[in-house]
Amino acid sequence: MSAANNKDGKYKYKGIPLTVVKRLPGYQRLLSELAAKEVERVSSRELAAKMKINPSQVRQDLSLFGSFGQQGYGYRVSYLLSEINKILGINAETKMVLVGGGQLGRAVANYRNFAKRGFIIEAIFDRDPRVIGRTIDNRVVRDVQELTAYLQAEPAEIGIICTPASAAQEVADQLVAGGIKGIWNFAPVALKVPETVCLEHVHLGESLMILSFKLKQKQEELFNQKK
Amino acid sequence: MSAANNKDGKYKYKGIPLTVVKRLPGYQRLLSELAAKEVERVSSRELAAKMKINPSQVRQDLSLFGSFGQQGYGYRVSYLLSEINKILGINAETKMVLVGGGQLGRAVANYRNFAKRGFIIEAIFDRDPRVIGRTIDNRVVRDVQELTAYLQAEPAEIGIICTPASAAQEVADQLVAGGIKGIWNFAPVALKVPETVCLEHVHLGESLMILSFKLKQKQEELFNQKK
DNA sequence: TTGAGATTGTTAGATATTTAACAAAGTATG
DNA sequence: CATACTTTGTTAAATATCTAACAATCTCAA
Numbered sequence: 409m410s411a412a413n414n415k416d417g418k419y420k421y422k423g424i425p426l427t428v429v430k431r432l433p434g435y436q437r438l439l440s441e442l443a444a445k446e447v448e449r450v451s452s453r454e455l456a457a458k459m460k461i462n463p464s465q466v467r468q469d470l471s472l473f474g475s476f477g478q479q480g481y482g483y484r485v486s487y488l489l490s491e492i493n494k495i496l497g498i499n500a501e502t503k504m505v506l507v508g509g510g511q512l513g514r515a516v517a518n519y520r521n522f523a524k525r526g527f528i529i530e531a532i533f534d535r536d537p538r539v540i541g542r543t544i545d546n547r548v549v550r551d552v553q554e555l556t557a558y559l560q561a562e563p564a565e566i567g568i569i570c571t572p573a574s575a576a577q578e579v580a581d582q583l584v585a586g587g588i589k590g591i592w593n594f595a596p597v598a599l600k601v602p603e604t605v606c607l608e609h610v611h612l613g614e615s616l617m618i619l620s621f622k623l624k625q626k627q628e629e630l631f632n633q634k635k
Numbered sequence: 636m637s638a639a640n641n642k643d644g645k646y647k648y649k650g651i652p653l654t655v656v657k658r659l660p661g662y663q664r665l666l667s668e669l670a671a672k673e674v675e676r677v678s679s680r681e682l683a684a685k686m687k688i689n690p691s692q693v694r695q696d697l698s699l700f701g702s703f704g705q706q707g708y709g710y711r712v713s714y715l716l717s718e719i720n721k722i723l724g725i726n727a728e729t730k731m732v733l734v735g736g737g738q739l740g741r742a743v744a745n746y747r748n749f750a751k752r753g754f755i756i757e758a759i760f761d762r763d764p765r766v767i768g769r770t771i772d773n774r775v776v777r778d779v780q781e782l783t784a785y786l787q788a789e790p791a792e793i794g795i796i797c798t799p800a801s802a803a804q805e806v807a808d809q810l811v812a813g814g815i816k817g818i819w820n821f822a823p824v825a826l827k828v829p830e831t832v833c834l835e836h837v838h839l840g841e842s843l844m845i846l847s848f849k850l851k852q853k854q855e856e857l858f859n860q861k862k
Numbered sequence: 863t864t865g866a867g868a869t870t871g872t873t874a875g876a877t878a879t880t881t882a883a884c885a886a887a888g889t890a891t892g
Numbered sequence: 893c894a895t896a897c898t899t900t901g902t903t904a905a906a907t908a909t910c911t912a913a914c915a916a917t918c919t920c921a922a
Contacts, residue, residue, distance in 0.1 A: 428909095429845060430841075433840065433845060451868085458825070464912065465910060465911075468911090478869080479870045479916065479917045480868045481919060497847040497848060498844060510742075511745045512746070515741070519839065525844075566850070592843060604853070606849040610839065612746065617752075618660060619817050620725055620729065621659060623792065654878090679899075688880090689881055691881050692879090695881090697900095705899080706889085707897075707900075709898085709900080863922100864921100867918105869917090870918090872913100873914090874912090876910080877911085878909070879906100879909080880908080881904105882903105884904105885902090886902105887900080888898080889896105
């Protein structure tokens with residue numbers, strides 16, 4: 409292993425560039441697909457082709473975490489997948505709570521791909537009396553006022569925020585008070601949380617705007633080629 | 636203006652780094668918020684603080700598209716916002732069609748933030764006979780078999796894919812056949828489309844895995860600090 | 863068992879992105 | 893109307909990321 413550990417092997421995964429981190433789930437998905445097809449081995453060249461990146465980059469990314477391949481052979485799919493799962497922390501079960509039982513919240517609650525990987529939504533909360541008490545994917549929606557108390561009794565690692573932007577910060581504060589370690593935020597707002605809490609945003613609107621920009625750019629390109 | 640135009644002013648927005656493009660929606664949202672609060676002026680320092688980046692970066696990002704500020708004053712919020720809207724292509728109305736009327740599709744169809752910015756879902760399609768004919772947010776769900784024919788009669792710019800991964804490629808092909816210009820893909824699969832079509836992925840699962848990685852990293856950090 | 867071919871992990875070089883620095887040009891105030 | 897202050901747009905330096913190159917070493921077929 410190259411850069412990941414210091415002498416006593418304790419300081420793992422420090423200083424991994426965010427650009428590398430963002431590629432890890434891509435490797436995970438590709439390897440899952442290969443494993444499902446019962447492919448035994450894969451080379452950095454093949455992985456790179458599927459990711460549309462350079463083979464050197466695949467090797468360098470992986471080398472930040474260890475030596476998982478073999479010269480002249482490549483990587484054993486099952487082994488590399490299990491190592492990447494460990495790196496991503498999806499080997500153990502992770503408990504989550506979801507706040508916001510609207511359309512988006514229900515979509516997230518019903519999304520099977522998380523559960524498959526050990527991410528379990530333990531409880532769902534909402535503010536709206538018309539939603540509280542109803543059932544979403546076999547879980548009764550609880551009153552958000554019980555959120556912090558619930559978490560103290562039933563700790564969870566990740567809190568999912570699917571509320572409108574106006575309520576998101578308040579919910580985040582309650583999640584933090586309940587001892588949550590990470591927040592997965594779908595509300596289009598920048599949350600403030602203590603340094604000890606991890607934050608990951610999913611801003612759907614921003615993604616659409618990026619597509620819009622690319623479209624505009626490509627149209628101008630084509631227009632100019634015709635001339 | 637520095638790098639955006641060539642001599643005759645036609646080749647706009649070429650060669651903008653993707654890292655910059657990804658920040659543009661952030662600027663857009665911040666400026667919208669400031670405009671809503673009727674703030675008149677803003678400096679690169681203030682924008683940078685809210686984006687958690689360096690003021691130089693804000694100025695350099697913007698300078699790729701033009702000169703929108705004034706020495707000693709900063710940027711006029713309303714003007715900069717309108718320029719960024721132009722850059723992102725959210726000044727005109729953009730027609731979209733959505734394929735997949737499941738939980739996620741319904742959530743996207745009901746999401747108000749797009750419509751506010753001129754992105755209109757004109758029609759919704761599904762494969763399931765139990766869903767076809769039902770109404771989602773005032774639009775009747777059509778049979779996906781009609782998709783290509785519909786698009787030929789009623790052109791749209793963007794196709795949204797909210798189907799399971801297994802159906803996504805087929806839907807993408809039909810969208811392309813119907814003359815769609817860009818695809819916004821929520822299915823966890825890498826789509827193949829012609830070079831002329833723009834693609835933007837939203838991989839919810841990948842975002843959760845990144846959060847999981849960060850959590851793991853932070854926990855090890857804290858564990859080591861205690862020692 | 864040997865040798866040709868393949869592929870890793872790593873180092874060094876090339877490229878891209880971010881940050882610092884500063885002249886230019888405005889604002890604001892007395 | 894002069895002057896101190898502010899802040900941009902831009903150039904150059906610093907940093908980060910990506911790519912090429914290659915020794916080391918394994919595979920595989922004969």
